[in-house]
Every structure is written in structure tokens, then in C-alpha cells.
Amino acid sequence: MGFMWLSEGIAGAFEAGAIALVVGALLCAAAHAISDRVGWRQGTAIGVSLVLTLIVAAGVDAWDLFSLSLNRMESPFVIERVLARINDPASLGMRVVFEFSGAVFGVMLGWYFSRALTASGRERDQQAPRDR
Numbered sequence: 001m002g003f004m005w006l007s008e009g010i011a012g013a014f015e016a017g018a019i020a021l022v023v024g025a026l027l028c029a030a031a032h033a034i035s036d037r038v039g040w041r042q043g044t045a046i047g048v049s050l051v052l053t054l055i056v057a058a059g060v061d062a063w064d065l066f067s068l069s070l071n072r073m074e075s076p077f078v079i080e081r082v083l084a085r086i087n088d089p090a091s092l093g094m095r096v097v098f099e100f101s102g103a104v105f106g107v108m109l110g111w112y113f114s115r116a117l118t119a120s121g122r123e124r125d126q127q128a129p130r131d132r
Contacts, residue, residue, distance in 0.1 A: 006095075008088045017098035020057035024106020025113070027053050032114035042111075050107045058099035065096050 006012040031040075031049040040048070054062075064086050073079050083089045 006087060009091050010094065012088055013091060013095045013098040016057075016061070016095050017102035020053065020099045020102030021106035021109070023057045024049065024053040024103045025110035026106075027056070028107045028110025029114045032111065032118070046107060046111055049110065050103065053103040053107055054100065057103050058096060061092060061096045061099060065092055068092075 006015050028046065028049040031045040031052075034040075035042070035045040068082070071078065071082050073082070086092060088095070
């Protein structure tokens, strides 16, 4: 997530996961709201909202984790410079896992509640499978 105000350790990972969960639920509800107008099927709306959630909520930390393998750590100066720009580098991997999990669960919750609360979702569920 890249926010410097997140806590360190497991508390920061839970905070980042909770933020990703909320972002995923909101983006899925938004994708569900526009899917009828655009002509998307459910899978397309879920996929678009999941990819956008991963980019928005976990993009910075995932990129930091990926770029650590690209940097050549040859001197203590380079190591210090690379790790200085990462918020809590000791628990970066755990934070990325929690962000990815929060994004997936957030999209699942957003899909469930948007289908349950809208009339078009209930109507689609009542149609025969061959009518879709």
C-alpha cells in the first residue's frame, strides 16, 4: 500500500488487508452497477474489479517486493537506500499476502452484497440458465 502511517508488523498487515477489503468491495459494487450498461457478464465485472483492486490496494507493496529481486545488493549503501524507501521492509511479504487476500475477499463480499441487494441480480438468478 505504501502508506507510512500504517503500523508495523502484523498490525500493519491487518490494516493493509482491511483497506484492500474495503476497496475491493467498493470497486466490485461499482463494476456491478455499470456492468448492465456496458454489457459485461458477471465474470468480466468480477475480474475487472479484482484487477483494479490489486492495482490500487496492493500495487505499491507488490512492486516493492518484486523490485527487491531486481536490485543488485552489492554494497551496504545500496541496501540501505533501497530499504529506506519501503515502509516496514521486515514484514513486506506478509503485508502483500494480506493485501491480496483482502482484495479477493473484498471483491467476493462486494459481489455477494451487490447481487443480493439489487433487483437485476435477483431477476438474473431466477432466469433459466439457457436464457442467459
